[in-house]
Amino acid sequence: MKISRFAALAGAASLAVGLSACGGGGGASGGDSIKIGIKFDQPGLGLNDAGKYSGFDVDVANYVAKELGKTKVTFVQAPSKQREDLIATGQVDLIFATYSITDARKEKVSFAGPYFIAGQDLLVAADSTITGPKDLDGKKLCSVTGSTSADNVKKDYPGVQLQNFDTYSKCLDLVVNGQLDALTTDNTILAGYAAQPAYKGKLKVVGAPFSEERYGVGLKKGDVELCKKVNTALEKMVSSGEWQKAVDKNFGPAGFKVDSATNPPKPDACS
Template identity: 50%
Template sequence: MKLRKVTAASAAVLALAVAATACGSNNSNSSSSSGGGGGKIKIGIKYDQPGLGLKQPNGTFSGFDVDVATYVAGKLGYKPSQIEFVETKSADRENALSRGDVKFIVASYSITDERKQKVDFAGPYFLAHQDLLVKKDSKIAKGTDLNGQKLCSVTGSTSAQKIVKIAPKVNLKENSGYSECVASLQSGAVDALTTDDSILAGYASQSQYKGQFKLLGLKLSNENYGIGVKKGDTATVNKINDALKAMVSDGTWKKDVEKNFGPANYKYEPAPKIGVIVK
């Protein structure tokens, strides 16, 4: 009888130990914990945007969005070694957040009323403008010149929609990424590429394209780049906003902008005020 009691007690202790170990293991791998510790954090970025988010051949990442993401993650308690960058293309950003694939997204993600219905935003942390990239000898000088011309943009981007309103007779071609659009522009398959001037400047400054393209400087829109967060996660939004304020005030924001956009002679706007959308 005594042996039976001791065995039952031992089994109970063993069960508690196993449960505790399982819980500890789950927490160590969580990407949604409030601090770093031994865990990881998954952050959505673009892989094909020079100057903003670019995956290098050796597997490392570069660009202003990458620097912002790394700084913010640091303020949340994560070391660079704890960051896992996940590719999030324009058309899948909202889904990636709702599925929980990433904790937040820093990917030239313009804040719009439509998107705010699906996700929450911290920021804005950068103000860009929609523009057109054309070949250096192109006769295109304004948006209406695109009527009857071939225009390339990316699926899920708001840029193409704005151009169609300006030039209803434009022949629109949508690709999955900007790299394909730039290659099409270089080959003559399309006549222009539209997206934010920050992205276009990054491509135009790449060595294989240098001197071939020009930005028209049209400033067709104000693009307030925000950091996308899962809808309802107010705590994370507030923490990110605090991190962005610190990034501006300690000079890191300006240093990183000049490092990533300086070579392209890109005339960037001053750091926007956190929480203030420029219409």
């Protein structure tokens, strides 16, 4: 299945079941059900393939849900620009969606974690001569609305021609065909795309990360109790070896090397 179909799948099914059959309400505060936001179109991190969920974020989410006593997980699509609203309106209890912890976001939501530290990089055509963001002046760069990635590049390289889409998968064919020069987001996400059969040998990750992205678990602002429970679950996942198993399972096939100097990270104190 090609990546270009993932977005269609995601739009066709806004809700689907995770660990078991979809349950009703209850959320994180009570009962055995929980609603968790993930990305639906990020291979290796959060992917919805006709109702089958896979990726590192999915594995961490399922582990945390189990530790919280939740046996029924409903996965909800969480595009970058909608994540804060999904939490604020109660459509999800938690978000595991390559959700970088930033001061601006902490004004609207709270974060548990981080549970992974990635770095922003560039995905380009296999024959591209781009070696880093310094080569982007006058070039067409693709990113996703609501992501920190594009802002980081535009701030330091104002000459770049930025084009935003609602999902990363919409950028891929445009980069392969030369209509766009590069796609920027976290190296973990880019590695997953480059490893897909439809794009193998056609795309490459530049391999020159230029930021630090601390993936956090988004939750309702001020919910310190839930934050602490999630952090306890994350620490247990690391100490049990399950975190490393999830890393090897999801990033190994893409040949992505996790920076052991920063991973696994210790969760921040909840406030």
